[in-house]
Amino acid sequence: MKTSFIILLLVLSVSVRLLAADPIQVVSFSTITTEIAEKVGGKLVKVTGVVKAGIDPHEYEPKPDDLKEVGSAALILASGKHMENYTSKLQESAAPNTVLLQVGDAFPSLTMKEEGEAAKTVEDPHWWHSIANMKKAVRVVQDALTKISPADKDSFAKNADAYEAQLDELDKWVRAKIAELPRDKRKLVTSHDAFQYFARDYGFTIYPVQGVSTQDAISSTGVAELVQTIKDQHVKAVFFENIENPKVLKEITAETGAKIGGELYADGLGEKTDHTETYEGMIRHNVTTIVEALK
Amino acid sequence: MRGSPLLRAFFIIVVLLLMAIPLWQLTHKAEAVMDLSTAPAAVKAPVHIQLTFAHEATGFQVLYLGKVIWEGKEPGLEAQKDFALEFPKEGIDLEIKVEWLPATPETAVRVAVTHNYGSTEQTAWAVKGSLDKVLTFTDPQ
Numbered sequence: 001m002k003t004s005f006i007i008l009l010l011v012l013s014v015s016v017r018l019l020a021a022d023p024i025q026v027v028s029f030s031t032i033t034t035e036i037a038e039k040v041g042g043k044l045v046k047v048t049g050v051v052k053a054g055i056d057p058h059e060y061e062p063k064p065d066d067l068k069e070v071g072s073a074a075l076i077l078a079s080g081k082h083m084e085n086y087t088s089k090l091q092e093s094a095a096p097n098t099v100l101l102q103v104g105d106a107f108p109s110l111t112m113k114e115e116g117e118a119a120k121t122v123e124d125p126h127w128w129h130s131i132a133n134m135k136k137a138v139r140v141v142q143d144a145l146t147k148i149s150p151a152d153k154d155s156f157a158k159n160a161d162a163y164e165a166q167l168d169e170l171d172k173w174v175r176a177k178i179a180e181l182p183r184d185k186r187k188l189v190t191s192h193d194a195f196q197y198f199a200r201d202y203g204f205t206i207y208p209v210q211g212v213s214t215q216d217a218i219s220s221t222g223v224a225e226l227v228q229t230i231k232d233q234h235v236k237a238v239f240f241e242n243i244e245n246p247k248v249l250k251e252i253t254a255e256t257g258a259k260i261g262g263e264l265y266a267d268g269l270g271e272k273t274d275h276t277e278t279y280e281g282m283i284r285h286n287v288t289t290i291v292e293a294l295k
Numbered sequence: 296m297r298g299s300p301l302l303r304a305f306f307i308i309v310v311l312l313l314m315a316i317p318l319w320q321l322t323h324k325a326e327a328v329m330d331l332s333t334a335p336a337a338v339k340a341p342v343h344i345q346l347t348f349a350h351e352a353t354g355f356q357v358l359y360l361g362k363v364i365w366e367g368k369e370p371g372l373e374a375q376k377d378f379a380l381e382f383p384k385e386g387i388d389l390e391i392k393v394e395w396l397p398a399t400p401e402t403a404v405r406v407a408v409t410h411n412y413g414s415t416e417q418t419a420w421a422v423k424g425s426l427d428k429v430l431t432f433t434d435p436q
Contacts, residue, residue, distance in 0.1 A: 175429040179390050180361030182337075183431075184383035203385070203431070 024148055026075045027066075029084055030057060031268035032128045033077035033103050035279050036141045039163040044152050045145065048073075053271050057083055067093040074148050077141065080104035083125035099144055106140045107133060110196045112211075122211070126266065129286075130197035131171040134279065135164055170280050174287050178202050181291050188290065189230060189238035189258070191249060194266035198286075207235070209248055218248055230256040237261030237293035261293030337381045343409040345375040350395055350402045358390035382410050386433035395424040408432040 023046040028034040034049035041047065050066045051057055057079070062070075070076055070093045078084045080102030091100055109123040127133040142160040146153045178186075186204040188195055193208035207229055210218055230238070230252065238253060239261045240246035246260070253260055264286050270276030276285045344365070346355060351372060357365040365376055380387065393404050404426060407416035411434060419428045 172427065176358075176361075176390055176427075179358070179388040179429045182360060182381065182383060183385035183388065186385070 024075065024145065025073045026077060027069045027073040028077040029060075029062075029090075030077065030079035030103075032134075032279065033079055033137070033141070035269065036103070036134075036138055036163075037075075037077055037145075040138060040141050040156055040159050041145055042155065042159050044149065044155060051268070053269050053277060055268075057267050060084075060086075062086055062089060070094050070098075073098055075144055076100045078102045079125060079127070080106075081109055081123045081125035081127060099148065101140070101144050103137045103140050104133075107136045110200065112193065112196065124193065124196045126194040127197055128279070129195055129266075130201050131167050131174065131283070132201065133197060135167050138163055138167070166280065170283060174202065174283060177287050177291055181294055185236070185294050187233050187235045187294070189226065189235055189249075189252070190264060190266065191239070191241045191246070192266065194241070195264075207233075209252070223248065223252065227252055227255045230258050235294075239264045239289065239293070241266045259293070262289040264289060337383075339379040340382045340410060342378045342380045342382060342387075343375065344378065344389070345373070345407040345409075346370070346391075346393075347373050347405040347407070348393070348395075348402070349404070350399045352404070353394045353396060355394070355404075356390075356392040358392070359387065361390075382434065384434055386431055388429050388431050390429045391419060391426065393421065393426040395421060397424050399424045406430055410434060 023044055024041065026037045026041065026045050026047045028037055028047055028049050029051050031049060031051060031053055034047055037045055037047045048069050050062065050069065051060055067089065070090050073094065074097075076090055076094060076098060078087060078090070078100070081104040083104070084090075084102075087100065087102065094100060104125060104127045107127070109127070111121045111123055113121055128137070138160050142156050145156050149156075183203055186199075186202070187207065188199065188204050189207045189209075191208070192210035193206060195204070195206050198204065199206045207226055209223065209226060229235075235256075235258055237259050238249050240249045241264050249260065252258070265276050265282045269279065269282050270285070274285060275281040344357060346357075348370070352370060354368045355366065355370060355374070356363050359378075359380060364378060364380075367374055387408075389406065389408070391404065391406055395402055399421075401420070402424070403418050403420045405416055405418045407414055410432075413434070415432050417430045417432070419426055419430060
């Protein structure tokens with residue numbers, strides 16, 4: 001009897017250890033939420049980033065293999081604010097207890113009028129260009145992981161605190177770098193309208209060629225107005241994006257005399273080649289490119 | 296048709312070459328070059344900056360457009376200086392760096408900017424005896 005009890009205890013102990021060793025399966029549909037999950041979850045999570053660097057999230061559609069990954073996940077992360085128009089497919093493919101978290105939906109949106117449709121307003125889904133939003137997103141992911149694995153609450157909290165401290169330092173650096181640029185020169189001409197949160201936090205005015213989505217049509221009237229604005233406002237540089245065709249911007253520079261200021265990362269993280277594969281790297285790249293071109 | 300075929304070909308080539316010049320000018324728009332001389336010239340205006348420290352600081356720096364425009368050591372509880380700075384209607388950013396002795400309790404600095412006969416002020420709090428913060432001042436008028 002005593003021997004059986006000891007064996008039972010040993011079996012239970014080993015089972016608990018094995019269960020504890022299994023990381024939480026997270027599937028992420030944004031390069032930004034992939035980084036947050038990795039930072040907050042640490043070794044306790046296994047994150048599969050489906051939407052990778054260089055993929056346009058506005059146009060992405062999940063493939064059958066992606067939906068298979070979703071089926072085995074405990075947590076599905078999307079950036080939200082209508083960026084992913086396929087969330088119903090993810091919900092259908094997920095197991096009953098899987099949590100689908102549209103991270104950006106947890107905090108307020110900036111909205112803007114959609115071109116051509118006077119009464120319609122759309123949410124700007126590019127919330128991560130505000131470091132303050134990023135800090136909120138970290139806590140949203142921390143809460144979700146804690147609900148899935150309450151025993152790891154302290155680890156998630158410690159990781160989230162460390163990441164938040166890193167984001168605070170980054171925000172301090174951004175503010176000091178942008179302070180090098182006179183406030184009357186903070187005018188950003190970009191391929192599509194992805195930097196509204198950045199503009200709000202750091203005092204810029206945005207003049208985009210397209211609307212909030214890269215799929216929005218480019219109107220000739222809009223381009224003509226933009227050319228006039230660049231001339232009137234004496235904007236020194238315009239910026240293209242890593243996954244966009246810079247042809248229209250090149251035409252605008254030819255019309256206005258403004259220069260191409262460089263490449264910005266609007267829809268997610270970049271590649272290791274230019275150190276934009278991390279959130280911090282992406283923000284440092286964008287801010288340096290903007291400030292140096294507009295000075 | 297009379298005349299040498301070579302001569303006729305020569306005349307046709309000359310006519311085509313003469314037509315090419317206006318055609319090229321019509322179809323190739325000259326690349327615009329931004330005339331920066333038309334941009335409104337930046338005007339410097341008198342700006343008075345006053346720093347008031349809650350505790351005696353060991354040193355401070357004030358940066359404008361990324362450059363140190365004022366620094367001092369052991370300034371006591373107050374320091375003030377006049378500058379000539381560009382002050383657009385969108386306002387200016389000043390980066391304020393202050394150091395206090397490590398044993399200094401929770402402390403702060405008040406920054407007052409006077410421009411166009413009006414004044415605005417902001418208070419920034421230190422963390423562990425140190426402060427590095429960008430403050431924005433809009434035209435007080």
